Amino acid sequence: MPSGCGRAGANGAEPMLRRIDALSCRNALRPLPPLWKSLFTAVMFILSYMVHPALQLIICLWMMYWCTHHARIPRRAYGLLFGTALFFFALSLPPLLVELGRPADGEAILHLPLSGQLQLYITAEGLCRAGLLLTRVMACLSCSLFLILTTPFGELLQVLHRLRLPQIVLELMLVMYRFLFLLSDTAHGLLLARRLRGGGRRITLRETAGMGGALLAGTMRRYRGFAQGLAVRGYTGEIALPPAEPRVLPRGLALRAGAGILLLLLAQLWLLQA
Amino acid sequence: MDACMAFEDVVYHYPDAAGPALNHLTVSVPKGLKTAVLGHNGSGKSTFFLHAVGVLRPQHGRVLLEGAALGYSRKELAALRRSVGLVLQDPEQQLILGTPLEDASFGLRAAGMNEGDIRSRCMEVLEQLGLADLRDQPIHQLSLGQKKRVSLAGVLAMRPELILLDEPTSYLDPLSEVQLLTGLDIARSQGATLVMATHDMNLAYRWADWIIVLDHGACRIAGRPDEIFAAGGTRLPAGLAMPLLADIWYSLPRQYISGRPAPRDSEQMIQRLAELLAENSTPGHSGGNMKSEEEEQD
Numbered sequence: 001m002p003s004g005c006g007r008a009g010a011n012g013a014e015p016m017l018r019r020i021d022a023l024s025c026r027n028a029l030r031p032l033p034p035l036w037k038s039l040f041t042a043v044m045f046i047l048s049y050m051v052h053p054a055l056q057l058i059i060c061l062w063m064m065y066w067c068t069h070h071a072r073i074p075r076r077a078y079g080l081l082f083g084t085a086l087f088f089f090a091l092s093l094p095p096l097l098v099e100l101g102r103p104a105d106g107e108a109i110l111h112l113p114l115s116g117q118l119q120l121y122i123t124a125e126g127l128c129r130a131g132l133l134l135t136r137v138m139a140c141l142s143c144s145l146f147l148i149l150t151t152p153f154g155e156l157l158q159v160l161h162r163l164r165l166p167q168i169v170l171e172l173m174l175v176m177y178r179f180l181f182l183l184s185d186t187a188h189g190l191l192l193a194r195r196l197r198g199g200g201r202r203i204t205l206r207e208t209a210g211m212g213g214a215l216l217a218g219t220m221r222r223y224r225g226f227a228q229g230l231a232v233r234g235y236t237g238e239i240a241l242p243p244a245e246p247r248v249l250p251r252g253l254a255l256r257a258g259a260g261i262l263l264l265l266l267a268q269l270w271l272l273q274a
Numbered sequence: 275m276d277a278c279m280a281f282e283d284v285v286y287h288y289p290d291a292a293g294p295a296l297n298h299l300t301v302s303v304p305k306g307l308k309t310a311v312l313g314h315n316g317s318g319k320s321t322f323f324l325h326a327v328g329v330l331r332p333q334h335g336r337v338l339l340e341g342a343a344l345g346y347s348r349k350e351l352a353a354l355r356r357s358v359g360l361v362l363q364d365p366e367q368q369l370i371l372g373t374p375l376e377d378a379s380f381g382l383r384a385a386g387m388n389e390g391d392i393r394s395r396c397m398e399v400l401e402q403l404g405l406a407d408l409r410d411q412p413i414h415q416l417s418l419g420q421k422k423r424v425s426l427a428g429v430l431a432m433r434p435e436l437i438l439l440d441e442p443t444s445y446l447d448p449l450s451e452v453q454l455l456t457g458l459d460i461a462r463s464q465g466a467t468l469v470m471a472t473h474d475m476n477l478a479y480r481w482a483d484w485i486i487v488l489d490h491g492a493c494r495i496a497g498r499p500d501e502i503f504a505a506g507g508t509r510l511p512a513g514l515a516m517p518l519l520a521d522i523w524y525s526l527p528r529q530y531i532s533g534r535p536a537p538r539d540s541e542q543m544i545q546r547l548a549e550l551l552a553e554n555s556t557p558g559h560s561g562g563n564m565k566s567e568e569e570e571q572d
Contacts, residue, residue, distance in 0.1 A: 021412050025373075152412065154372035174371075181414045182366060222366070229368030231329050233381050233428060234355040236348070240383040242376045 048139035056139035063142035277302035283335035297491035310482035359429035365421035419450025479517035
């Protein structure tokens, strides 16, 4: 790979971790103070838990607008991340929706007789519960994505440092985050080597075990190298994080955020009274 | 010649290895020069460097910096790593923070420098290495050449007296190699002593003022490049080839090249050969040292 042509964007199958990292560094809301973005997210997160499901959907759409319009995150990338996270919610739907047993009269809106009186059935209550959970998940997810996609990890650590999270926890988070990329590179190298040596789409159990072992060995080697690198760089038992740079919050954005929160609160009050 | 760093009878044996990585190694690194450490795989180059920065401790013998034996207390090691910087072969091993600017500042912040000075010094180094535009890019998204320069920036920002580089040009394309060597020239101009381990004999011949050849953990030979290569490949351990320019130059008949400094790069080689041709083709030239071997036999 020639110099200047970084890994990002070098191929279409860019790992999601790298994609998030790249977006968080190259979005239009990056220059905003990370503490403000964190506080805004925290407020929206709390609202997502408290407000009416209809407002939760509005929160979701509003936070999406912040990401795709204000932060200029590509819609496709955002949709992919949002959809992937929702896929995990979809996986948890069967236990939420489907019940096994004998439903009371009129309780089941859909049912599948099994044997005797035993049935698989879905109730209106289960459907409602899943729907409520979905709106809450969507609202919370959009809030999380706003912070993750607009603020680089290093700046989030600065916020946590300012909130007086213990230094050891921050160091662990920093090293773990750095190590995720090393792990991802090692795994990527192993998979590439397998493909280049004629490995097909199907991976046998033996191959998986072999690759798992190689991944562990490679990761341990990288861990030792990283520890050595820390010592060489003058690590004295504490990784001093760079301080947060002073940044200006544009008044227009602050007003929009404040107005939006106020409207949500008023709408919630109105819905409670109605 | 003053020694910046010296190894005296140093022995180091890795727990799971068959033989010693350093085998009674006694060698000096001359102060203020550019030194190349050559040797085949497993000759002890990386172990030599890890001893120089105190990551490994000799099991026998001692390592001296500016004539004083290294101490291994936490405080002494911190001071050592401020005056001796090591650029590891794999940049991933020593890049710690998220962006080039943050990473370059790591050592300075650990040393307790104030933030204003840290920023100005890091920006200066990043500009010297052509990384200023990438200062806020995530490290993970840089190419290998850029990562190597960022890891060098972290060391240069500390302004150490001695800079050790473990195969810094491996896997680099020619442009990245030139950018990295330019950074080293800047450090050299600021008075740093440079030591580079490399397999690239041509680079070592072109770049170094002093060469140390390691073989099985011991110093096989040390000296100026022309002293080492003048005898052809006979003084080199098996597996190390002669640099191309030296090979050509020292293959010429002795009477042609005696008294002339050996060319260190292709431009100098062309110049020397042009001089030889010009002298040889001068009408009425008495011959002197330009006589052909045939004439000599006559």
